[in-house]
Amino acid sequence: MSQIEARLAELGVTLPDAPAPAANYVPFVTVGDIVHVSGQISQNAGGLIKGRLGDDLSIEQGAEAAKCCAVSLLAQVKKACGGDLSRLVRVVKLTGFVNSTPEFIDQPKVINGASDFLVAALGDAGRHARSAVSAASLPLGVAVEIEGIFEIR
Structure with a gap:
């Protein structure tokens, strides 16, 4: 088990198999x-996390959906590293898309769910550049989609 996976276990997170495209x-x-890493949509063991911020989801629910995207991003990085997550050097950039109403202005607070999780899991290696934007809709009605760029060794 890598040091990163040990930290994830401390946080109560087990990486799922990397979702197939x-x-x-x-x-x-x-x-x-x-x-x-291609955009990862908000999903967990219970299925897709659907909804629209500013309509039927709270900022806290959106942040949890973003965290789930970050977990999927790490699962993809692990697969890209041949199963050895210790090869991950740092998170370079995230681009987060939030399914939200035109009036909703707290997209950054939603994507903080992913950013805060990555810093908790990776320390300074989890700090990254970021964009957080609104989307009129997202695939399958999900709440959040996030793509990422990572440095590996």
Whole structure:
């Protein structure tokens, strides 16, 4: 078990199998020491986390959905590293999409769910550049989708 996985266990998080792509794309592309992970939608063991911020989901529910996206991102990075998560150097950038009403302005608070989780799990290696934007809708009606860029060794 890597040090990262030990920390995840302390946080009560077990990485799931990396989700398979739902269409004609790959879940990640590695270029040199950079892994670009395709957008991961909000889901957990109970299924898809659906809803719209500013309508039927609270900021706290949205942040939890974003955290679930971050867990899936780490699962993809683990797969990209051949199962050895100790190869992860740092999170470089996240781009978060929030299914929200036109009036909703707290997209950053929602994506904080992912950012805060990654810092808790990875320490300073989890700090990253980030964008948090609104979307009129997301695939399958999910609340959040996040893509990420990671440095590996």
